[in-house]
Amino acid sequence: MRSIRGPAIFLAQFAGDAPPFDSLDGIAGWAASLGFKGVQIPSWDARLFDLARAAESRAYCEDVQALLAKHGLVVTELSTHLQGQLVAVHPAYDAAFDGFAAPAVRGNPKARQAWAVEQMRLAARASRNLSLTAHATFSGALAWPYVYPWPQRPPGLIATAFAELAARWRPILDAFDEVGVDVCYEIHPGEDLHDGATFEMFLDAVGGHPRASILYDPSHFVLQALDHLAFIDLYHPRIRMFHVKDAEFRPTGRVGVYGGYQPWVDRAGRFRSLGDGQVEFGAVFSKLTQYGFDGWAVLEWECCLKHPEDGAREGAEFIRRHLIRVTEKAFDDFAASGTDEAANRRMLGL
Template sequence: MKQIKGPAIFLAQFVGDEAPFNSLPSICRWAAELGYKGVQIPTNDKRLFDLERAANSQEYCDSILAIVREAGLCITELSTHLQGQLVAVHPAYDEMFDNFAPDEVKGQPRARQKWATEQLIMAAKASQRLGLKSHATFSGALLWHTMYPWPQRPQGLVEQGFEELAKRWLPILNAFDEAGVDVCYELHPGEDLHDGITFERFLTATNNHPRAHILYDPSHFVLQQLDYLQFIDIYHQRIKAFHVKDAEFNASGRAGVYGGYQDWLNRPGRFRSLGDGQIDFAAIFSKLTQYGFDGWAVLEWECCIKHPESGAREGAEFIAKHLIRPTDKAFDDFAGASTDSERNKRILGINQ
């Protein structure tokens, strides 16, 4: 069996204007001091990473690797969550998702989509230059506004929506294939890829593209009330990245999985710092180890109660405690016997 690597941390939620969170060298030193071994780097903030330069310059990528290694860390993956979201945006969300786009394409959906696609293709090349094997992103959504089937969805709407989503992603997936990097979609409410069934629909629409994979984050499955352990049994061959994020769902007589438009603090389902929620991470790490997952266990901190720096500090120790060193022998080897074909035949009653 292979071993999960970690602990690592997704830097997106920690970037800010104050040191040590305002540059790659200082935030890497901060992460290393907490006990992290790897960092997942967002590509939308040039304070940490210039995606265009990385796509076009091996020298720049080598300098990024040197910064990270000097802190004693590895890069686990690059992230294009915000850019991936903009590959597919329904018009109802245009104005809100324009916040993720540069000023020159705001209010221009087609130009924004083109920009997002170019960003993802640059991320493929940058990942290749950095020697990475997986990439973290969102799928975007054309169908999310029809998530609940009322009014009744017209026949063929879902199939046509996934055909269009696949059409937009195929050039990107092909670019990642040329780069030798897997695209790991974080299955997330608000995205057309948000559970196992929708991921299967996407695979069908992309003809089972070899680079279409999953970023496994159990917190989003708790909020949807999906069996996050059985999910691993079903989809483990496609899980190529892992966000370690906790969550809880507290059933209520006043609100359910949709949350009643409440803020995060008051929703029945909410994200929590590691160890403060309801997720059985011991079982998750066991299953992923059982199935040979050898990627990184990456903390994604999101919590409506605890301070992020406390969550980061506790998260490193939490992940480290859950990493499993796989066994190289069976527990009952001490009682075993050497191989003897004739003896086995006698035990089985063969040729007697």
């Protein structure tokens, strides 16, 4: 068995225009002061990181690593959640997602998709230059407007959607394979890959591609009333990344899974700071450790109640307390009597 590394923090929700959150140096110093050992970097945030430069310049990547090392930190992974979303966008969401793209391609879905694919290719090369082995992203979605079967979905609609999704992602997966990096899709509502069944459908559509992997975030399963522990048992061979985020699901006579179009604070399913929700983190860390996951435990803060800086401070200690140093011997070794094949046969009456 191997131990999970951590604590680390995803910087996306903390970056801002005021110090110390407006530069990589500043936010790294802040994260280190809370006890974090690694940072997951949002590749779209130019205040923190230059993706195109990182893809072309190993020297730039070495400078990034040196800056982080000054604070006792390492980069755990890069993220292209926003760019990955744009690889596949249903027309109903064109306006909502257009702001994720570079200004030059907004309002032009074909150009926006081509830009997103190139961003993914840049991320593959940047990950290689940073000596990373896993990358965080979203799958995007073509079928999401049809997630609930009313009106009845016509035969073949979902199969067509997943065939097209696979066709768009297969070349990207190949590009990541060339540099030895896993593409870890966050299994997330709003994406076509939002539960185990849809991940299996995608995996089949890309021919079981070795780089098609999972970013495991149990909070999204709590909100779907999906068994977040059984998910690990089923898919642990493909889990290559871990977001440590909490959530609660408390349905009432007024709202349930769909939330009634209410703001986050009034929904039955709400994201919470670590320890304030219903994710069984003791069991989560145990299962991941049992199955040999040795990636990073990365805090992702999304809470409808608690201040982000409080969530980060508490989250670093929460993760630290859940990390398991794996045992090097069995608990009952003291009672071992050695190996003796003749004795074994006698004990069996042979």
